[in-house]
Amino acid sequence: MRTRMVLVALGTLIGVCLLCGTLHTQLAREAQLVVGxxxxxxxxxxxxxxxxxxxxxxxxxxxxxxxxxxxxxxxxxxxxxxxxxxxxxxxxxxxxxxxxxxxxxxxxxxxxxxxxxxxxxxxxx
Incomplete structure (x- = not known):
């Protein structure tokens, strides 16, 4: 039971990290200007x-x-x-x-x- 809870928590943490990384990449892309x-x-x-x-x-x-x-x-x-x-x-x-x-x-x-x-x-x- 404990192992399952740890795996669920770990999976949720990985999902949140992936979501934060995607949002950060999108915001960084929007902040850049086109050359020229x-x-x-x-x-x-x-x-x-x-x-x-x-x-x-x-x-x-x-x-x-x-x-x-x-x-x-x-x-x-x-x-x-x-x-x-x-x-x-x-x-x-x-x-x-x-x-x-x-x-x-x-x-x-x-x-x-x-x-x-x-x-x-x-x-x-």
Missing amino acids: SCEIVTLDRDSSHPQRTVAKQTARCACRRGQIAGTTHARPACVDAGVIHDRQWCDMFPCLDGESCNLLFNQSGWTCSLPGGRIKTTTVS
């Missing part, structure tokens, strides 16, 4: 300034060799590392279609100018 893709991790907006919104975002990227996290068409993207190294931000096409890109004078970021005079300024930290 990015996701926004945090996005904070501050609209307390009149006529100005300050937004800060953090992205997580899984880039290929020779690439680094950047911005393409106003979204996080993997871009050529040389663009970041040389601070030639407009070479990664950070603005939306119809917007023009200009480097800030100290190369600390860029502006995207929209028709009608609206300007979006992005600085890199």
